[in-house]
Amino acid sequence: MVRLHGGPVPVGLPITVFERSWVLSWLVRAGVPVEVPPEMLADIRAAIGPEGTPAGYGLPADADTTSVALYTLSLAGAPYEPDCLWRFRSGTHFATWPGEQGTSVSVNAHVLDAFGQYVARRPDAAPRYAETIADLSAWIGERQQPDGSWTDRWHASPYYATVSCALSLDEFGGPGAAPAVRAAAEWVLSTQRPDGSWGRWEGTAEETAYAMQVLLLTEGRDDPRRIEAADRGLAYLAGSTGGEHPPLWHDKDLYAPFAITRAAVIASSYLAARATVTS
Secondary structure (H helix, E strand, O other), X not given: OHHXXXXXXXXXXXXXXXXXXXXXXXXXHOOOOOOOXXXXXXXXXXXXXXXXXXXXXXXXXXXXXXXXXXXXXXXOOOOOOOHHHHXXXXXXXXXXXXXXXXXXXXXXXXXHHHHHHHHHHOHHHHHHHHHHHHHHHHHHHHOOOOOOOOOEOOEOOHHHHHHHHHHHHHHHOOHHHHHHHHHHHHHHHHOOOOOOOEOOOOOEHHHHHHHHHHHHOOOOOOOHHHHHHHHHHHHHHXXXXXXXXOOOEEOOOEEOOHHHXXXXXXXXXHHHHHHHHHO
């Protein structure tokens, strides 16, 4: 793109590690039967150094990409110790970069995923990370909105923040996080649009995919209301209007990482199709 248009672009480029990690984590977490190339896992592993990993070559390491890369490796059966994340710790939460003044719930949800999935693969490491997992779960829960959603600095849509937080709390937050996860699912149910989509300003395929994951990947997924809502969401995604991916991600401007959003749609469509068959 830089060569084609003769100059710089207004977002970080390339985003190789970021893109691969998000795509694989969406697909594998949803159970989509994919064969992950060993070379791709090796590249993700090689990108993680003592300070973590950047989204792509030439960028500074960040906690978000580092945690999703670590989570992806654990999901794929190749767990790597997440100690490089400690440099991003700021009290009971984690900063995107050391010294950052702002906070991000989605980054912290992804850090929780990284620690939690590593412990799931390496139970003997539980004592080392148990306190941090509890602190993160509490910190994320405290930032839930009264309506059951979360909002975040890195994405314009609350559906992205909510799927990040609800999935991590459901899997690694323990029994105390269950009310927050249920509240998130109820918010999703209450905000579905008449055409079956979800979206902050209008229905979009990306936001619909995130909403469907909240319904189908958290406790209570067998609730007939969730299955019916997800089925309507699947019909929206299958239609021509469900193919649009407007820019909702925050950087120096708004952008849309198409491979990542497409992977989210594939994962959610797979989940909804399975739920419909088994219901």
